[in-house]
Amino acid sequence: MSDIRTRALACRDAAPAIAMLDADARRALLRDMAAAVDAHARAILDANAKDMAGAADKGVQGAMLDRLKLDASRVAAIANAVREVANLPDVVGQVTRREIRPNGLAIERVRIPLGVVAMIYEARPNVTADAAALCMKAGNAVILRGGSEALHSNLAIAAALHEAMDRHGVPREVLTIMDDLSREAMVQLLQLSDIVDLAIPRGGEGLIRFVTEHARVPVIKHYKGVCHLYVDRDADPDVAMDLLLDGKTTRTGVCNALETLLVHQDIAPSFLPRAAEALRAKGVELRGDEASRALAGDMKPATEDDYAAEFLDLILAVRVVDSLDDAIAHIRRYGSDHTEVIATRNETTAAQFVHALRSAVIMVNASSRFSDGGELGLGAEIGISTTRLHAYGPMGAESLTIERFVVRGEGQVRHPESRTG
Amino acid sequence: MSDIRTRALACRDAAPAIAMLDADARRALLRDMAAAVDAHARAILDANAKDMAGAADKGVQGAMLDRLKLDASRVAAIANAVREVANLPDVVGQVTRREIRPNGLAIERVRIPLGVVAMIYEARPNVTADAAALCMKAGNAVILRGGSEALHSNLAIAAALHEAMDRHGVPREVLTIMDDLSREAMVQLLQLSDIVDLAIPRGGEGLIRFVTEHARVPVIKHYKGVCHLYVDRDADPDVAMDLLLDGKTTRTGVCNALETLLVHQDIAPSFLPRAAEALRAKGVELRGDEASRALAGDMKPATEDDYAAEFLDLILAVRVVDSLDDAIAHIRRYGSDHTEVIATRNETTAAQFVHALRSAVIMVNASSRFSDGGELGLGAEIGISTTRLHAYGPMGAESLTIERFVVRGEGQVRHPESRTG
Numbered sequence: 097m098s099d100i101r102t103r104a105l106a107c108r109d110a111a112p113a114i115a116m117l118d119a120d121a122r123r124a125l126l127r128d129m130a131a132a133v134d135a136h137a138r139a140i141l142d143a144n145a146k147d148m149a150g151a152a153d154k155g156v157q158g159a160m161l162d163r164l165k166l167d168a169s170r171v172a173a174i175a176n177a178v179r180e181v182a183n184l185p186d187v188v189g190q191v192t193r194r195e196i197r198p199n200g201l202a203i204e205r206v207r208i209p210l211g212v213v214a215m216i217y218e219a220r221p222n223v224t225a226d227a228a229a230l231c232m233k234a235g236n237a238v239i240l241r242g243g244s245e246a247l248h249s250n251l252a253i254a255a256a257l258h259e260a261m262d263r264h265g266v267p268r269e270v271l272t273i274m275d276d277l278s279r280e281a282m283v284q285l286l287q288l289s290d291i292v293d294l295a296i297p298r299g300g301e302g303l304i305r306f307v308t309e310h311a312r313v314p315v316i317k318h319y320k321g322v323c324h325l326y327v328d329r330d331a332d333p334d335v336a337m338d339l340l341l342d343g344k345t346t347r348t349g350v351c352n353a354l355e356t357l358l359v360h361q362d363i364a365p366s367f368l369p370r371a372a373e374a375l376r377a378k379g380v381e382l383r384g385d386e387a388s389r390a391l392a393g394d395m396k397p398a399t400e401d402d403y404a405a406e407f408l409d410l411i412l413a414v415r416v417v418d419s420l421d422d423a424i425a426h427i428r429r430y431g432s433d434h435t436e437v438i439a440t441r442n443e444t445t446a447a448q449f450v451h452a453l454r455s456a457v458i459m460v461n462a463s464s465r466f467s468d469g470g471e472l473g474l475g476a477e478i479g480i481s482t483t484r485l486h487a488y489g490p491m492g493a494e495s496l497t498i499e500r501f502v503v504r505g506e507g508q509v510r511h512p513e514s515r516t517g
Numbered sequence: 518m519s520d521i522r523t524r525a526l527a528c529r530d531a532a533p534a535i536a537m538l539d540a541d542a543r544r545a546l547l548r549d550m551a552a553a554v555d556a557h558a559r560a561i562l563d564a565n566a567k568d569m570a571g572a573a574d575k576g577v578q579g580a581m582l583d584r585l586k587l588d589a590s591r592v593a594a595i596a597n598a599v600r601e602v603a604n605l606p607d608v609v610g611q612v613t614r615r616e617i618r619p620n621g622l623a624i625e626r627v628r629i630p631l632g633v634v635a636m637i638y639e640a641r642p643n644v645t646a647d648a649a650a651l652c653m654k655a656g657n658a659v660i661l662r663g664g665s666e667a668l669h670s671n672l673a674i675a676a677a678l679h680e681a682m683d684r685h686g687v688p689r690e691v692l693t694i695m696d697d698l699s700r701e702a703m704v705q706l707l708q709l710s711d712i713v714d715l716a717i718p719r720g721g722e723g724l725i726r727f728v729t730e731h732a733r734v735p736v737i738k739h740y741k742g743v744c745h746l747y748v749d750r751d752a753d754p755d756v757a758m759d760l761l762l763d764g765k766t767t768r769t770g771v772c773n774a775l776e777t778l779l780v781h782q783d784i785a786p787s788f789l790p791r792a793a794e795a796l797r798a799k800g801v802e803l804r805g806d807e808a809s810r811a812l813a814g815d816m817k818p819a820t821e822d823d824y825a826a827e828f829l830d831l832i833l834a835v836r837v838v839d840s841l842d843d844a845i846a847h848i849r850r851y852g853s854d855h856t857e858v859i860a861t862r863n864e865t866t867a868a869q870f871v872h873a874l875r876s877a878v879i880m881v882n883a884s885s886r887f888s889d890g891g892e893l894g895l896g897a898e899i900g901i902s903t904t905r906l907h908a909y910g911p912m913g914a915e916s917l918t919i920e921r922f923v924v925r926g927e928g929q930v931r932h933p934e935s936r937t938g
Contacts, residue, residue, distance in 0.1 A: 116872060189872075195894055201883055203893055208875050210905050289729065293905050308710065314735060314906045335928035342930035450923055451537060451610075454629050462622055462926030471931070472624055472922060473616055484631050484714050485735045486907035488919045498909045501893060502871055505883030507756035509763035510892070 100284040103272055104239060104291045108212050110269035111237035115209045119186035121264070126182030126229055128260040133175035133225060136256035140171055143252035144221065151245045159349075164219045164245055174225045174253070177476065181229040184475040187494045188235040202504045207497040209235030211293040214285055215478075216241045216307055218299035221249035227296075228257055228271050230478045234496035239292065241274040241282060243299075251275070279306075286311040294486075294496075298479055316486060318479045320406035321351030321434035323464045326423040326449065328440035329362040333370070335461055336439035340371055342463040343437065345378040349408050351480060352435055352467040356403060356413040358423045361387070364416045368392045380410045387416035403430040420445055424452045431455060433482045435467040456482060456489030521705040524693055525660060525712045529633050531690035532658035536630045540607035542685070547603030547650055549681040554596035554646060557677035561592055564673035565642065572666045580770075585640045585666055595646045595674070598897065602650040605896040608915045609656040623925045628918040630656030632714040635706055636899075637662045637728055639720035642670035648717075649678055649692050651899045655917035660713065662695040662703060664720075672696070700727075707732040715907075715917075719900055737907060739900045741827035742772030742855035744885045747844040747870065749861035750783040754791070756882055757860035761792055763884040764858065766799045770829050772901060773856055773888040777824060777834040779844045782808070785837045789813045801831045808837035824851045841866055845873045852876060854903045856888040877903060877910035 117125065133140070144166040151164055166174075193205040213236045215227040224240055231238040242250045254273045261268055274281065286295055289312045296316050297307035308315055325343055327336040343354035359368055364387065372382055372392035382388075383398040395414070402413045403426070417423045427436055435457040438449045446460045457467045467490065469477025474492030481487045487495035509515070538546065554561070565587040572585055587595075614626040634657045636648040645661055652659040663671045675694045682689055695702065707716055710733045717737050718728035729736055746764055748757045764775035780789055785808065793803055793813035803809075804819040816835070823834045824847070838844045848857055856878040859870045867881045878888045888911065890898025895913030902908045908916035930936070 112873070115875070197892070197894060201887060201892075211875070308733060312729060314904065332928065338928050338930050338936050341935045342932055346932040346935050446925075452533070454536070454632070455921070457922040457924065460923070460925045461928055462924050463930045465931040466622060466924060466926075466929070467922075471618070471622075472924070473618060483735065484919050486919075489922045498905050498907075500876070501878040501888075501910045502881070503878065503883050503887060503893070504867075504881045505887075507753065507759050507882055508887070509759050509884045510886040511763055511767040514762045514767050515759050 098284055100276065100281050101288060101291070104212070104285065104288050106269040107237045107239055107272040108291050110267040111209070111211055113266050114232055114237060114270045115188070115235040117235070117266075119188070122186060122188075122233065122235070123182050125260065125264045125266060126178060126233060128263060129229065129257045130175045130178035130182060132256040132260040133171065133178060133253065136252065136259070137168060137171045140249065140252040140256065141166060141168070143248035146248045147246055156245065160219055164221070164249070166221060166249060170222070174222050177222070178225050178229040181233050181476050181493070184233060184493060186233070187497050192499055199508055200506065201508055204502045205499040206502050207494070208500055209497055212237045212239065212291060213496060214239040214241065214292045214295045214313070216282065216295060216297040216299070216303065218243040218303060219245050221246045221253060223298065224250045224253045224273070225257065226476065227478060230476055230493055231496055232270065234493040236496055237270045237272070239272045239274065239285065241277070241285060244277040247275065247277065283310045286313060289313050296479060315483075316479070316481045316491070317483045319482045320432050321353070321480070322355045322404065322406050322430060322432040323352060323435045323437070323467070324356045324358055324427050324431060325354050325437045325439065325464065326358045326427070327360060327363060327367055328420065328438060328442065328445055329360040330442035330445060331363060331439035332441055333363070333367055336367065337371060337374065339437055339439055339461070339463050341374060341378065342465055344375065344380055344412055345410070346465060348410055351406070352464050353408070354412065354437070354464055355405060355407055356415070356430070358415050358417050358426055359388070360423070361416050361418055364388070364391055368414070368416070375412060378410070380412055382412055382414050384414035385416060388414040391416070406432070420448060424449065427453055433484070434480065435459065435464045437462070437464050454484075456480070519705055521695075521697065521702050522709060522712075525633070525706065525709050527690040528658045528660055528693040529712050531688040532630070532632055534687050535653055535658060535691045536609070536656040538656070538687075540609070543607060543609070543654065543656070544603050546681065546685045546687060547599060547654060549684060550650065550678045551596045551599035551603060553677040553681040554592065554599060554674065557673065557680070558589060558592045561670065561673040561677065562587060562589070564669035567669045568667055577666065581640055585642070585670070587642060587670060591643070595643050598643070599646050599650040602654050602897050602914070605654060605914060607654070608918050613920055620929055621927065622929055625923045626920040627923050628915070629921050630918055633658045633660065633712060634917060635660040635662065635713045635716040635734070637703065637716060637718040637724065639664040639724060640666050642667045642674060644719065645671045645674045645694075646678065647897065648899060651897055651914055652917055653691065655914040657917055658691045658693070660693045660695065660706065662698070662706060665698040668696065668698065704731045707734055710734050717900060737900070737902045737912070738904045740903045741853050742774070742901070743776045743825065743827050743851060743853040744773060744856045744858070744888070745777045745779055745848050745852060746775050746858045746860065746885065747779045747848070748781060748784060748788055749841065749859060749863065749866055750781040751863035751866060752784060752788075752860040753862055754784070754788055757788065758792060758795065760858055760860055760882070760884050762795060762799065763886055765796065765801055765833050766831070767886060769831055772827070773885050774829070775833065775858070775885055776826060776828055777836070777851070779836050779838050779847055780809070781844070782837050782839055785809070785812055789835070789837070796833060799831070801833055803833055803835050805835035806837060809835040812837070827853070841869060845870065848874055854905070855901065856880065856885045858883070858885050875905075877901070
């Protein structure tokens with residue numbers, strides 16, 4: 097038996113220890129895990145220094161190096177994030193529905209943990225604590241497979257978390273960190289369909305494709321966000337401007353940032369020049385169709401690729417559309433099912449937009465940047481699913497559980513004629 | 518581009534035509550589809566006669582031939598099943614939760630269809646109509662890949678359904694029947710992860726394993742049901758007897774039949790001899806551990822394989838257990854996560870049993886045979902999931918939808934400082 101399988105089996109066998117804790121005990125455990133991160137800050141920073149040196153030796157630079165780097169305030173933020181998860185309402189055992197059947201059977205739908213969740217991620221060490229906390233909050237055991245650049249940091253964070261688990265009598269196997277970071281080991285993990293209930297890859301498109309192609313366990317994907325703002329003929333132009341600037345300029349490297357602006361032809365002559373000016377003042381490069389360029393000039397022509405792109409940068413694709421239907425057709429063709437926004441004062445138009453599109457999140461007169469677990473009231477999020485199965489959109493602790501049936505009767509049978517005597 | 522891909526794309530592109538119908542229109546369509554099955558009964562029976570002749574030529578016999586066979590009353594039953602699905606409450610557009618955030622955003626969770634569902638099944642022609650109706654009731658387009666023995670029957674049923682769809686202006690591609698039944702074509706279908714949202718295999722373990730191994734689209738599995746009855750020391754023996762006979766003897770070939778009886782040692786001396794006598798009177802063969810054989814004699818020894826088996830026959834594995842914990846450990850080890858039953862008058866014991874096990878359905882003093890979509894109030898079912906993701910246990914129309922977020926605001930932005938002017 098491979099070492100990967102042995103460790104995964106140990107994780108699965110330990111899972112009841114976290115699933116069966118009551119809500120208070122699970123909260124106390126997570127609070128202690130947060131405290132342990134604080135208490136071990138020095139060791140975590142030392143480990144991170146090794147990772148940073150190793151990455152520098154390999155020539156890692158810029159944003160990737162920044163994602164890897166920890167300092168005292170980032171370690172404190174990691175601990176605080178775990179504390180926030182600890183304080184969320186407990187979801188395990190929650191009764192979501194009750195029904196009494198005509199034959200007297202009392203049927204409840206009750207949330208239970210998924211079981212074993214495997215997180216596959218890249219360089220950010222904070223994911224180690226975030227994912228462990230959220231999975232365990234939902235009563236799951238977790239197998240973490242982070243990036244090799246961050247291995248020392250991840251092991252140091254895990255060591256802190258394990259120490260807290262020891263104090264609560266929760267076996268360390270509940271939080272299993274993979275230290276064999278080879279591709280072969282990852283593939284082995286992804287094929288353990290009798291052990292792993294769900295794999296969640298977080299990272300670049302390459303990682304996500306690799307996981308999808310090799311997995312025999314269920315995968316929830318977090319692909320790119322090509323988010324659209326459609327400024328309707330009946331939009332309040334001030335609201336539309338606010339949504340545009342908030343969506344494009346406040347943070348560009350996130351999946352809920354805007355990538356494409358669609359403007360109804362009736363409002364484009366007044367709206368587009370004003371929008372272009374404000375965007376350019378914030379350093380945004382515009383790429384437009386012919387109609388946009390005629391109205392707001394000084395714009396590169398937009399290509400097909402631009403309309404499909406997640407720029408993650410101060411770049412915005414622009415198009416003037418003839419109608420609501422035209423906007424919907426554009427989004428259906430180029431969208432990524434993540435988040436779409438409409439600015440309109442016309443409720444019928446808004447309802448048509450919502451009805452025609454099947455993206456995970458539709459915003460009516462609200463910024464795409466609210467497409468986030470915290471902002472939508474889920475507490476912390478483990479990611480944003482663009483897979484239309486199990487969870488769609490921001491995923492919180494609840495998405496790491498499943499509803500099962502608990503039925504209580506008084507001896508009811510389906511075929512009473514089967515009774516003896 | 519392969520023919521499979523072309524047809525699947527056409528199915529996906531047609532999907533909005535069924536997703537966007539309102540509830541009344543969808544109900545009218547399904548009622549018409551039911552009527553069309555009745556109206557085309559002659560053609561369906563003629564096609565089925567061809568399949569039966571072909572199967573006989575191939576030497577198909579017994580239960581498999583019976584599953585393939587249609588007669589007038591079976592065709593009427595197919596139409597009635599479609600009519601029942603038509604009359605179920607509509608789930609598309611259902612608002613499952615509403616919340617107003619402190620910043621005034623109104624957040625709704627709303628059910629939308631999954632998109633394109635692929636059903637992979639074996640010889641039963643009724644699945645063609647059942648699956649089409651249930652998927653379409655939930656607003657999905659559907660690709661059906663049935664067994665080659667039933668191809669003529671399936672095409673004739675689909676022709677009837679298509680005629681009804683024509684009358685409602687719903688493109689035939691919404692219900693796509695695969696006629697290339699090669700393994701290669703199935704694998705191609707299962708790899709269309711940009712088109713197919715969910716694959717549901719129904720059939721023997723071989724088919725399900727094949728689908729799981731080759732799929733890059735999400736799969737919801739329906740493995741075997743190794744259902745347990747645990748007769749606790751505090752059981753009402755009459756209730757326990759009823760649950761036992763209903764669970765084991767009323768229908769053996771179904772996944773919610775009992776396969777193993779666990780009896781607490783304190784009640785075994787009085788219960789087991791009585792149970793054995795009643796079961797033997799119904800022709801049930803018992804296979805037991807040493808303690809069971811000492812109490813109820815004339816029993817083959819049970820092997821490890823017997824405890825893991827889904828007999829689908831008049832055979833029952835039996836074991837005397839020392840305690841509740843012992844029963845739980847047995848079920849964790851040998852169970853299939855389908856349905857487990859406890860007979861007890863002790864509420865604490867029942868709660869411990871429920872809490873410790875994570876099967877899809879737990880019955881307290883009720884028969885395992887109620888583990889069925891209709892009996893649990895879901896209306897028709899498309900299957901029973903033992904995958905702990907998306908749906909767990911019996912799956913109805915609701916399980917063929919996903920909840921997304923619809924957010925309504927009045928121009929709220931996340932970073933008000935990004936506003937101009």
